[in-house]
Amino acid sequence: MTATTQPFALPRTFEPRPVVVIARKVIREASRDRWFWLNCAGFAVLAGAITLTAVPDHNLIGSGGFGRTAASLVALVQLVVPLMALTLGARYLSGERDSGTLVFLLCHPVSRTEVLVGTYIGLAGSMFASVATGFGAAGVFSALRSASADPVLLVRLAMLSWLLSLAMLGLGLVIGSIARNASTGLGMALFAWLAVVFLGDLGVMGTVVATHMPVEALFAAVIVNPVEAFRLASVVALDGSLDALGPVGTYAFDRFGDGMAYIALGVMAAWTAGAVAAAVFTFRIGDRI
Template identity: 40%
Template sequence: MSIFSVLVIARKEFRDAKRNRWLILYALIFGALSFSIVWLALSGTSSYSSVGFGRTAASLINMVILIVPLMGLTLGSLSVAGERDKKTMLYLLAQPVTKLEIIIGKYLGLSLALIVSLICGFGVTGIFIAVKAGSLQPILYAAFIFLTILLALISLSFGFLISVLVQKSVTAISTALFVWLFLVLFTDLGLMGTALVLNLRVRELFIITLSNPLQVYKIATILTLRGSLEVLGPGGIYATRTYGSILLPGLIAIMSASIIIPLGICYSVLCRKKDLR
């Protein structure tokens, strides 16, 4: 694999992304939402508003879980399928590049674009917090941004998998939307239902909850911002107690795995049988 080729493709992808109306729209929505959440939280009670960041963080987490996977999944799903639709992939494949280089380059370029738009949103919000003199430990905010970027990369990687598995970009985007709904809503609803019906113990509940990368993100973020998981009740307490100091690294490891594994599957699908044209 040549890093140079990967970078060339990444650069091109990044340049394309800057003109991508979807991405710009998402970035604006994301920025506006995080801004307004913080604005609402900080203009509530002026006398001691700054202590309420825990609550702000809760709303931010909630918003991130909704928006960021949508960004990653749709952008990712369009990446390969879109080129295929435009028939540009054919010509790209005739160049001296490997499929792996194409996938990695595209992934890098798009993730860079995602990261930039997320950081812009967070940056505006951060400046606003500073202007309103809200107290917020920068290290926590930075950690929050880091975890959110991981989440974006996870969903981008799932989006790529969809893109490779599916032929047309219309199918890809509708699959992406379905997967998004599935991750955001149905998995959790299903888990809750299962927990109620089977009367799951805390341990099983916690472990199966980790099957949803969005929940992993949520737990990791709360753990980072709060320093504990007691807000999540018995399950949270079980987790901190059982896994202690390896909990956060473990969660981050799961998130990293959720980035790499779909990309790996992507690659193996491409290598084995798939015709990318």
């Protein structure tokens, strides 16, 4: 089991047990954290409100219109989930450091890698809970209120949102491991949120206006953004194509077809893996505890 006899031996093998223990500790703490519950409730209320208000009289329309509700949910996720995940990741590590619990934890026979991976898994579990709560609430309201909605689609969107949150959580942990204290971490997380949600797209838009860049370059510039990868994967899940997104969408779907969804998933997975690896690296080399 763990190397209790040599607590400070580095490098130390990576073992699953402390990781699980730390992950559970993180989830337990999240369930006591009022910010977490506020996030959770806020997302659920917004998702429920979208479902309630976006579905007009379906007898008039002859359609449940869940496609539009789902599109609104996607827009909500784009805004809210990166914000939640980035701030959660950034706040957690730097907060632990501020309160001294990180020092206490690292006194135990656990490696920094185990602490970080355990923290990541625990936060990922909490994010799963809040995403599932939001989509669950939206689904319940939709079932009570409107007539038709595809449950498979609901679960798919929930999973895509969670994937997005995994990538954002990784980034959050990178920030948390380099930020000096919790408030710096929070500020950096907010800036990162601004960058992935707004500035990236606005930058590409500006480039389009300035240079009329070719569609291939535009597509490549957009898809590397995990938030955009999430959006494109969701649009494919909703519409089965990207026709709604003009010439670039048509190009992307003609070029990659159903592979489009895998590209988007791959981008989110790559961000997740890259961010967690970077967080492990920055956390391990960090002298600060």
